[in-house]
Every structure is written in C-alpha cells, then in structure tokens.
Amino acid sequence: MPIQVGIIGCGVVGAAIAYTLSQMPGVKVWVWDRRLPQAYEATGAALGVLMAVSSPKLKGRHLQLRLESLRQYEALIPRLQAQTHIEIPYNRQGILKLCFSVDELQRWQAIQGVRQRQGFGLEIWNAVQLSEFYPELMQARCLEPPMGVQGAIYSPDDRQVDPVVLTQALLVGAQRQGAQVRFETEIQAWREERGEMGEGSDRTLTHICTPQGDYALDWLIVAAGLGSVPLAAQWQHPVPMEPVLGQALQLRLPRPWRYPQPVISGNDIHLVPLNAQELWVGATVEFAANAEVPRADRQALERLYQGAIALYPDLAEAQILKTWSGHRPRPVGQAAPVIKRLSPYANVILASGHYRNGVLLAPITATKIQQFLCP
Numbered sequence: 001m002p003i004q005v006g007i008i009g010c011g012v013v014g015a016a017i018a019y020t021l022s023q024m025p026g027v028k029v030w031v032w033d034r035r036l037p038q039a040y041e042a043t044g045a046a047l048g049v050l051m052a053v054s055s056p057k058l059k060g061r062h063l064q065l066r067l068e069s070l071r072q073y074e075a076l077i078p079r080l081q082a083q084t085h086i087e088i089p090y091n092r093q094g095i096l097k098l099c100f101s102v103d104e105l106q107r108w109q110a111i112q113g114v115r116q117r118q119g120f121g122l123e124i125w126n127a128v129q130l131s132e133f134y135p136e137l138m139q140a141r142c143l144e145p146p147m148g149v150q151g152a153i154y155s156p157d158d159r160q161v162d163p164v165v166l167t168q169a170l171l172v173g174a175q176r177q178g179a180q181v182r183f184e185t186e187i188q189a190w191r192e193e194r195g196e197m198g199e200g201s202d203r204t205l206t207h208i209c210t211p212q213g214d215y216a217l218d219w220l221i222v223a224a225g226l227g228s229v230p231l232a233a234q235w236q237h238p239v240p241m242e243p244v245l246g247q248a249l250q251l252r253l254p255r256p257w258r259y260p261q262p263v264i265s266g267n268d269i270h271l272v273p274l275n276a277q278e279l280w281v282g283a284t285v286e287f288a289a290n291a292e293v294p295r296a297d298r299q300a301l302e303r304l305y306q307g308a309i310a311l312y313p314d315l316a317e318a319q320i321l322k323t324w325s326g327h328r329p330r331p332v333g334q335a336a337p338v339i340k341r342l343s344p345y346a347n348v349i350l351a352s353g354h355y356r357n358g359v360l361l362a363p364i365t366a367t368k369i370q371q372f373l374c375p
C-alpha cells in the first residue's frame with residue numbers, strides 16, 4: 001500500500017510540497033484547495049523576488065533556509081520546464097540594490113565576506129562604478145529621508161520568478177507524477193483515531209472528509225497560508241498569524257528600458273522587469289490597526305509609486321496597467337516560516353506563515369516536509 005499524503009492548500013508552498021512528495025516512490029499525494037484554479041491568494045499577489053544572497057542577515061535559521069532554497073531553484077526551474085513544457089519566467093540577472101548612504105555601503109563589506117565563504121558572489125559598487133554600469137540609475141533618490149544614491153550592491157546569484165506560472169508548473173508536474181489535485185474543495189471536516197491514552201501524540205488524523213468522499217491518510221500537510229489559522233484553532237493548537245497587506249503595480253514605460261536586467265531594489269521597493277517596456281513595482285507593507293484585516297489604502301499605493309519614481313524618474317510618465325493587493329501570512333510570536341508537527345496529532349504537519357518570502361522558501365519547505373516523512 002502506498003503512503004497516503006494529503007495537502008491542504010495549493011498556493012506556491014502547497015504546490016512545491018505536492019511536486020516534491022509525488023516524486024517519492026510509494027507515496028500517493030492528494031491536494032485540496034478551496035479556490036478556483038485561476039484565483040490565487042497570497043501567491044497571486046507576490047512579485048517572486050528571490051532575495052537570499054542580498055539579504056542583510058549575517059547568520060541564523062532564516063538565512064540558511066533562504067540560501068538553500070535559492071540553490072534548489074537553479075535545478076528546479078530547468079527540470080520543471082523540461083517535464084511540463086511550461087515556460088517559467090525566471091530572471092537570472094540578479095538583484096541590484098541601491099544604497100543611499102556610505103555607512104550602508106560599508107556595512108555590506110562584512111556581509112560580502114560571509115557570502116563568499118558561503119559560496120556566493122556579492123559586489124559592492126561605489127557611485128563611480130554604478131555610473132559606469134548603470135548611468136540611468138545615477139538620479140535615483142530615497143524620499144525618506146531625502147538622499148541621493150551613493151552606490152549599490154550587485155548580487156548576481158539572486159533571482160526572480162513568476163509565482164503564478166511557477167505554481168501552475170509545480171501542479172502540472174505533480175499531477176504527471178501521480179498527484180491528484182481538487183480545487184473548489186474547502187477542508188472543514190476530518191476523522192481521527194485516539195490511542196489508549198486518548199491524548200497528545202496518541203491521536204492520529206485518519207481521514208479528510210470532502211463532498212466527493214472521505215480520503216484515508218497517513219500524513220496531512222497543512223499549507224493553507226492564512227487559512228491554516230482557523231484549521232489549527234479547531235485542533236486546539238492555535239497558530240497565531242496576522243495578515244500583512246501588500247499592494248503592487250504593473251507599469252508600462254513611455255520608452256523601452258534596458259532589458260534583460262536585474263531586479264532593481266531601493267528603499268524596500270522592487271522594480272521587477274517583465275519585458276523591454278513593462279515592470280512590476282512593489283510592494284507596500286501595511287499592518288492592520290486593532291487586529292483587523294488591513295484594507296488597501298490608496299495613499300500607501302501612491303507613496304509606493306512616488307518612491308518608485310524617485311528610483312527611476314521615467315516612471316513618472318508610465319502608464320499604470322493594473323494594481324493589486326494580497327495578504328502575507330505573518331506568524332505572531334514565532335519566526336517565519338512555521339514548519340512543525342501540529343499537536344495533538346502525530347501525523348499532521350504545518351507548513352505556513354512564510355510572510356514576505358513564501359515564493360523564495362517554497363522549495364526548501366518541501367524538502368523539510370520530505371524529511372518529516374523520511375527522517
């Protein structure tokens with residue numbers, strides 16, 4: 001009998017888990033999602049910036065996860081493309097991070113040494129070097145506090161990927177490997193078995209109940225983003241998470257810009273090149289007052305747009321093609337992401353709360369889940 005694994009949620013995290021687990025011999029994967037196939041939650045709002053090497057962190061679990069996931073992407077993308085024949089937009093030009101103070105540039109020297117030892121390149125450019133390579137960025141400014149550009153960090157190994165196309169490819173790949181995916185199926189019911197003690201890890205979740213029938217399971221993976229909160233609460237295992245709103249824009253430039261080129265980042269605003277004349281700009285980071293769900297605020301979007309114009313003045317004449325927003329799942333009281341056994345069950349694992357880096361961390365999350373199944 002194959003090992004039966006159920007996954008709740010197929011945003012980018014659930015899709016990566018489904019793809020990885022369905023490669024394992026003797027494992028049968030089921031995926032359920034309440035959404036329509038084309039209607040994404042957090043994953044549909046993401047810019048897909050894979051910022052690992054140019055993260056300012058020097059050490060720690062989060063940095064290790066970021067770097068390891070970035071490494072995995074290099075093999076994952078060509079493999080998925082070959083397997084599914086889906087062209088996945090994947091920017092290999094790196095990330096160019098603009099710096100607005102000399103102090104900031106100097107701080108990067110310590111990080112550069114650490115990254116070299118970790119096997120990654122990181123270049124620190126002063127204003128003269130930046131003007132040689134990217135003269136069009138010499139007018140870049142930071143609005144708050146008002147400062148002109150002093151140089152840049154160029155990270156050739158960081159990447160950017162289209163999150164929706166990636167998720168579609170992961171699901172197609174998973175299905176080719178035998179996974180069964182069911183949309184428009186919200187999971188609200190299950191059956192369990194209690195051991196003699198009736199408590200703690202003595203309990204096992206045995207079935208997921210859906211309108212199409214009950215599915216017997218050996219393992220359940222909860223990759224439901226913010227939807228993991230009500231599920232965990234019903235199991236008396238609260239996993240506090242707050243929705244943090246992000247807004248973004250797609251713009252069309254009045255004239256072509258350099259293409260291909262790296263993601264340009266400055267003052268926590270990303271300019272993500274899509275083609276010779278279009279780009280994504282994002283994203284705001286908006287917290288809710290009074291523990292409510294934050295709503296898109298037009299002033300915050302306008303500040304984002306003005307901040308982007310300060311980085312690249314041609315954007316003042318750009319046409320706004322679309323704007324959108326989404327909620328990032330941010331864990332409260334514990335570090336992102338939350339990948340752990342979810343008591344009281346011995347066979348339920350939570351893989352949620354990826355906050356601002358769910359696209360980046362999806363491959364390593366899938367690897368961690370695989371290690372739970374085969375320690």
Ligand SMILES: Cc1cc2nc3c(=O)[nH]c(=O)nc-3n(C[C@H](O)[C@H](O)[C@H](O)COP(=O)(O)OP(=O)(O)OC[C@H]3O[C@@H](n4cnc5c(N)ncnc54)[C@H](O)[C@@H]3O)c2cc1C
Pocket residue numbers: 008009010011012013014032033034035040041042043044045046047048049050185186187188223224225226227228231245246247248282283284325326327328329351352353354355356357358359360361
């Ligand atoms: C504006 C914005 C920009 C971002 N940019 C980046 C970026 O550049 N790089 C990066 O790495 N990350 C970025 N992120 C973060 C990233 O989007 C998230 O971390 C990531 O998408 C989380 O993926 P997920 O699969 O956990 O969640 P989701 O995409 O929310 O997927 C969860 C799925 O679970 C389903 N679900 C929930 N409850 C149930 C239930 N009971 N039954 C069935 N299905 C259920 C939902 O329908 C949903 O499809 C950004 C986020 C935003 C909002």
